[in-house]
Amino acid sequence: xxKGMIFIDGSNVFFDWGKANPGRQMDIEKxxxxxxxxxxxxxxxxxxxxxxxxxxxxxxxxxxxKLPYCQVVTGRLQDKTIKIEAKHGLTCDNCxxxxxxxxxxxxDKGTDVNIxxxxxxxxxxxxxxxxxxxxxxxxxVGVAKIIKNLGCNIEIVLFESAKGNAQELxxxxxxxxxxxxxxxxxxxx
Numbered sequence: 001x002x003k004g005m006i007f008i009d010g011s012n013v014f015f016d017w018g019k020a021n022p023g024r025q026m027d028i029e030k031x032x033x034x035x036x037x038x039x040x041x042x043x044x045x046x047x048x049x050x051x052x053x054x055x056x057x058x059x060x061x062x063x064x065x066k067l068p069y070c071q072v073v074t075g076r077l078q079d080k081t082i083k084i085e086a087k088h089g090l091t092c093d094n095c096x097x098x099x100x101x102x103x104x105x106x107x108d109k110g111t112d113v114n115i116x117x118x119x120x121x122x123x124x125x126x127x128x129x130x131x132x133x134x135x136x137x138x139x140x141v142g143v144a145k146i147i148k149n150l151g152c153n154i155e156i157v158l159f160e161s162a163k164g165n166a167q168e169l170x171x172x173x174x175x176x177x178x179x180x181x182x183x184x185x186x187x188x189x
Contacts, residue, residue, distance in 0.1 A: 002129040004042040006035060007119055009135035010051030011111065016136070020161040020181070025189040028060075029067055034186050035132065035157050038177045042130055048073055048118055050111045073118065075111035116143045119154075123147045132157055133173070136166030144172045159184070 017026045028049075036044050049064050051057070053074040061072045082105060084090060086098040119131055120143060131147055131154045133140060147154045155175040158166055163178060170176045179187070 002042045003127070004039060004044045004130040004132060005119075005122055005128040006032065006044060006047040006132045006134065007115055008032075008047065008049045009111065009115060009133075009137060010049050012135045012137060016159045016162040017187075020159045021184055021188070024184075026187055027189040028064055030189075031187040032067070032070070034179060034183060035134065038157065038179075039130070039132065044132075045069065045128070046071065048115075050115050050118075051075065052111060073114045075114055080105050112137065112139050116140065119143055120146060123150045123152045126152075128152060130155065132177075134158075136162055136169055138166075138168040141169055141172045144169065148174065 013031075014026065017024075032047055036042075047067070047070045049061075049070060049072045051061070051072070051074065053061055061074070064070050064072050082103045084100055084103060086100055090099040091097065092099055115133075115135070119133070119140075122128055123131065123146070129152060131152060133144075133154060133156045135156065136158055144154050153174045155177055156166065156169060156173050157177045157179065160178045160180045163170070163176065166176070
């Protein structure tokens with residue numbers, strides 16, 4: 001039996017879930033089990049879940065760490081200031097004047113690097129035969145090529161509705177496995 005590991009880009013999967021299932025809650029354990037069910041001849045020895053920790057998701061991440069053979073790897077959030085200038089053409093709906101100023105938002109840092117490091121570390125160590133990446137991020141194309149050159153297989157898992165958003169990554173992995181719309185209910189809380 002092949003050994004496998006699952007690498008979940010947490011922000012990516014929850015964004016895609018929200019677009020495919022507005023207003024519905026995902027059960028991450030059920031979701032992981034649906035993914036594993038797509039590969040009946042693979043013994044999954046570890047699932048990694050990557051995201052940045054916030055006050056809002058701290059309890060959720062602790063739940064994932066309690067799942068058998070699951071581990072959360074966190075990045076960090078970094079403030080990012082966006083300057084809005086009159087040249088951007090934003091106007092107030094009430095008074096019609098240009099909207100200007102600064103907005104401070106947060107951006108995820110380190111998650112993609114953490115995913116790449118874990119995938120490559122385990123590929124070099126021959127810890128798995130199959131890496132299952134749950135992401136559609138084209139930043140992982142180089143990682144996929146290295147994993148294949150090391151003699152391991154790499155597949156991505158996507159929600160059916162997100163397939164069109166992963167063309168570059170899809171073209172560089174061994175296979176794309178879809179979770180079809182009819183299976184979404186099996187991932188719900």
